[in-house]
Amino acid sequence: MAEESGNGRGYLAERGWRSWAFTLDHKRVGAMYLWTTIFFFLVGGVFALLLRLELLSPQARYFSNHTYNVFFTLHGSMMIFLFIIPAIPSGLGNFFIPLHIGARDVAFPRLNIASYWVFAAGFLVIIGSLVAPMDTGWTFYTPYSAKSTSAVTTLSFGLFLIGMSSILTGLNFIVTIHKMRAPGMTWHRLPLFIWGMYATSIIQVIATPVIGVTFLLLVAERVFGVGFFDPSKGGDPVLFQHFFWFYSHPVVYVMILPAMGIISEVIPVFSRKPIFGYNAIAYSSLAIAFLGFLVWGHHMFTSGMSPLANAIFSFLTFFVAVPTAVKVFNWIATLYKGSITFESPMLYALTFIFLFIVGGLTGPFLGALATNVQLHDTYFVVAHFHYTMMGGTVMGFFAGLHYWFPKMTGKMLNEKVARAAWALIFVGFNVTFFTMFIVGVRGMPRRYAEYLPKYQVENVISTIGAAVLALGILVMCWNFLQGLRKGPPAPGNPWRALSLEWQTPSPPDTENFREIPVVTDWPYSYGKPEGPVA
Amino acid sequence: MDNALPFGAASGQAARVDAVFLMILVIGVFFFFLTQGILIYFAVKYRRRRPDRDNETPAITGSPLLEVLWILIPSIVVVVIFYYGWRVYTDQRIPVAGATEVYVNARQWLYEIKYPDGRTAINEIRVPAGKPVKFILSAADVLHGFYLPDFRVKMDMVPGRVTTLWVQPDRPGNYQIFCTVYCGTGHSNMLAQLIVMPPREYAEWVEQGGRGGGEGGVHEPLAVRGERIVKNAGCLNCHAVDGKEKIAPNFRGLYGSKAPLEGGKSVTADEEYLRESIVDPGAKVVKGYPNVMPTFKATLPKEDIDAVVAYLKTLK
Numbered sequence: 001m002a003e004e005s006g007n008g009r010g011y012l013a014e015r016g017w018r019s020w021a022f023t024l025d026h027k028r029v030g031a032m033y034l035w036t037t038i039f040f041f042l043v044g045g046v047f048a049l050l051l052r053l054e055l056l057s058p059q060a061r062y063f064s065n066h067t068y069n070v071f072f073t074l075h076g077s078m079m080i081f082l083f084i085i086p087a088i089p090s091g092l093g094n095f096f097i098p099l100h101i102g103a104r105d106v107a108f109p110r111l112n113i114a115s116y117w118v119f120a121a122g123f124l125v126i127i128g129s130l131v132a133p134m135d136t137g138w139t140f141y142t143p144y145s146a147k148s149t150s151a152v153t154t155l156s157f158g159l160f161l162i163g164m165s166s167i168l169t170g171l172n173f174i175v176t177i178h179k180m181r182a183p184g185m186t187w188h189r190l191p192l193f194i195w196g197m198y199a200t201s202i203i204q205v206i207a208t209p210v211i212g213v214t215f216l217l218l219v220a221e222r223v224f225g226v227g228f229f230d231p232s233k234g235g236d237p238v239l240f241q242h243f244f245w246f247y248s249h250p251v252v253y254v255m256i257l258p259a260m261g262i263i264s265e266v267i268p269v270f271s272r273k274p275i276f277g278y279n280a281i282a283y284s285s286l287a288i289a290f291l292g293f294l295v296w297g298h299h300m301f302t303s304g305m306s307p308l309a310n311a312i313f314s315f316l317t318f319f320v321a322v323p324t325a326v327k328v329f330n331w332i333a334t335l336y337k338g339s340i341t342f343e344s345p346m347l348y349a350l351t352f353i354f355l356f357i358v359g360g361l362t363g364p365f366l367g368a369l370a371t372n373v374q375l376h377d378t379y380f381v382v383a384h385f386h387y388t389m390m391g392g393t394v395m396g397f398f399a400g401l402h403y404w405f406p407k408m409t410g411k412m413l414n415e416k417v418a419r420a421a422w423a424l425i426f427v428g429f430n431v432t433f434f435t436m437f438i439v440g441v442r443g444m445p446r447r448y449a450e451y452l453p454k455y456q457v458e459n460v461i462s463t464i465g466a467a468v469l470a471l472g473i474l475v476m477c478w479n480f481l482q483g484l485r486k487g488p489p490a491p492g493n494p495w496r497a498l499s500l501e502w503q504t505p506s507p508p509d510t511e512n513f514r515e516i517p518v519v520t521d522w523p524y525s526y527g528k529p530e531g532p533v534a
Numbered sequence: 535m536d537n538a539l540p541f542g543a544a545s546g547q548a549a550r551v552d553a554v555f556l557m558i559l560v561i562g563v564f565f566f567f568l569t570q571g572i573l574i575y576f577a578v579k580y581r582r583r584r585p586d587r588d589n590e591t592p593a594i595t596g597s598p599l600l601e602v603l604w605i606l607i608p609s610i611v612v613v614v615i616f617y618y619g620w621r622v623y624t625d626q627r628i629p630v631a632g633a634t635e636v637y638v639n640a641r642q643w644l645y646e647i648k649y650p651d652g653r654t655a656i657n658e659i660r661v662p663a664g665k666p667v668k669f670i671l672s673a674a675d676v677l678h679g680f681y682l683p684d685f686r687v688k689m690d691m692v693p694g695r696v697t698t699l700w701v702q703p704d705r706p707g708n709y710q711i712f713c714t715v716y717c718g719t720g721h722s723n724m725l726a727q728l729i730v731m732p733p734r735e736y737a738e739w740v741e742q743g744g745r746g747g748g749e750g751g752v753h754e755p756l757a758v759r760g761e762r763i764v765k766n767a768g769c770l771n772c773h774a775v776d777g778k779e780k781i782a783p784n785f786r787g788l789y790g791s792k793a794p795l796e797g798g799k800s801v802t803a804d805e806e807y808l809r810e811s812i813v814d815p816g817a818k819v820v821k822g823y824p825n826v827m828p829t830f831k832a833t834l835p836k837e838d839i840d841a842v843v844a845y846l847k848t849l850k
Contacts (some may be wrong), residue, residue: 373686
């Protein structure tokens with residue numbers, strides 16, 4: 001084990017902007033993605049706070065209705081396209097896939113940095129679209145998006161580029177995982193994070209072209225007046241929804257599968273136990289990726305689809321719940337008879353499970369047709385997907401950031417501050433979003449700038465929760481910056497983990513491994529007497 | 535009407551939806567306490583007590599029996615939930631014979647109502663209690679939604695297509711209608727009412743020509759009647775009376791003011807200008823307010839327009 005680390009600067013040694021802009025090092029590309037996506041996470045969060053501020057009162061008080069609509073559009077599209085889709089795969093995935101499989105880099109390093117710059121071109125175009133900010137919601141539903149005078153065309157082009165970057169990254173990862181594994185790293189010795197990333201990359205490569213084409217059709221509709229979605233020209237507005245959700249439903253698994261991979265890494269390390277049900281967790285990722293392609297229609301139960309199509313989509317939707325539940329059960333079983341400690345990565349991992357269970361158990365209300373027709377497009381849906389996406393993916397992302405911070409930066413975080421931030425985030429999150437279930441059941445529709453006064457109490461509580469949540473995230477970010485600036489040097493393997501990335505110095509050298517390791521065991525052999533001791 | 539579950543269901547149909555909701559809730563709460571309980575119990579019970587014994591945790595790597603069980607049990611549970619959700623939904627979708635038909639056409643940002651006998655209204659649907667009602671939904675410009683929270687149903691309104699929805703309103707009362715598909719700036723102001731009347735009152739109201747809805751009466755002052763119409767016809771979705779300007783000129787102070795028009799001319803807002811702007815909104819368009827207003831020529835009779843003008847004159 002490499003214990004000589006802690007003072008070297010590893011892959012960070014080279015300085016100057018060229019060393020970043022033209023880097024071929026997957027770790028630097030990953031780090032650039034992380035900085036970028038966290039920046040957009042904070043910007044998207046500011047928009048969320050502005051929305052919550054406006055919703056303090058039933059009448060428009062601070063912003064006009066149009067401004068509110070622009071804010072929720074920007075909140076949604078930034079969080080989805082510029083944060084939650086790229087953050088874990090392109091950020092942490094780039095950094096850790098080669099380290100996990102014992103490789104020196106991804107299969108195509110030049111393509112990797114090219115994907116980052118395509119991504120950067122995409123977000124620059126998106127920022128450019130702010131001259132006439134879009135107010136269509138992140139879902140771009142036609143005919144409104146075809147008629148809107150805002151910069152829909154520009155934004156579509158930006159998202160097209162983002163999608164292209166996503167496809168390139170996915171391709172790169174698939175080839176890397178197939179071809180670059182160290183000797184002895186069989187498929188069943190892969191860390192579960194890699195299984196999650198593998199399933200994710202497949203979805204990215206298969207589904208993303210569909211949204212790219214959809215954006216092109218939308219642009220053709222707006223610029224050339226082709227009537228794909230315009231009923232007066234023989235088109236169909238609902239067709240757009242099919243195209244849109246054919247990508248955007250599978251993509252929720254692009255968001256959640258890598259986070260589930262992180263949880264599968266963190267739980268065994270901090271329980272000092274082998275992962276329970278490795279095969280079940282690994283193959284359930286593939287099952288989710290597969291089933292995820294068959295359920296897009298559940299976003300459209302009230303769109304006028306035939307009752308038969310609705311019934312089929314509803315039935316299939318319920319079966320996504322099964323592999324997801326299997327993962328949760330296996331994580332919980334891993335804790336059994338462990339020797340559990342509660343450092344910040346573990347706190348976030350347990351929070352993921354806790355919140356994801358709530359998100360998962362509120363899914364059947366929306367999957368069942370009778371209750372979907374009631375709850376669709378109300379705040380119940382908003383609460384449900386924030387529990388899965390923020391309570392799930394974002395908590396998994398935070399777990400990963402805290403878990404790998406020492407490896408990425410060579411510095412340790414202040415654990416006390418990290419726990420304080422966690423407590424604020426946990427309380428703030430639940431106060432903000434649980435109330436949305438209630439106000440949704442009471443009938444409040446989503447995307448309302450103004451609402452009936454009878455919903456005010458819930459909205460005020462939710463806004464207070466959002467303030468606490470924002471404070472927690474600020475404290476967490478402050479802790480990251482403090483850790484970067486003056487955290488104590490990190491040892492090579494502070495958590496005594498067994499996966500390969502921890503066998504390198506912190507931070508790792510540009511080459512990752514001086515010698516490519518030979519793998520003789522899976523990475524979860526905790527609890528063995530000869531294993532690493534504190 | 536508050537529709538907090540499980541109370542406040544406005545029809546037998548809605549109560550059946552509530553039953554499905556409650557069933558899922560019971561199952562969900564059970565699994566919530568089961569999984570979270572075990573999660574927290576394990577986390578507390580197996581917390582590290584002796585650092586030197588970290589390496590003595592048992593090497594449990596899985597259990598095929600448990601995997602089969604926790605694939606099988608959730609599969610059965612979700613099929614049961616699917617089945618009941620589907621059954622109740624199917625009954626909702628099959629229209630019953632003899633329903634009162636109401637045509638609803640949505641446009642940014644109001645609902646135009648038409649009854650088969652030719653009566654029209656805006657944002658207000660009146661139906662008799664105890665008889666099924668079938669809504670025949672369409673949209674003129676973009677997608678809209680038609681959501682009756684008290685009846686637990688909604689349907690999208692799609693341009694170029696007709697969708698339907700039916701309910702059986704048993705209890706007289708006023709029920710909220712929301713637009714649930716985002717449709718632009720005025721989306722959250724696109725509200726309407728379903729007014730379920732006792733059958734006899736409904737018959738009387740139809741006999742009187744189906745206007746005014748029994749409110750006011752013959753001696754109602756013109757401006758009061760105008761105010762009521764302005765509220766019901768959706769004018770306030772775009773025109774503000776007080777406070778922040780919406781997407782159209784404010785009503786307060788409008789009468790008698792001089793407004794610049796597109797094309798450089800200007801106009802003094804007198805009675806004739808106000809009347810013309812209601813029946814032909816595109817005739818004189820005030821600068822800075824692109825015309826999105828539909829004509830009210832067919833939906834408001836002359837005396838209602840006079841009442842609206844009279845009301846606008848009072849807003850000094």
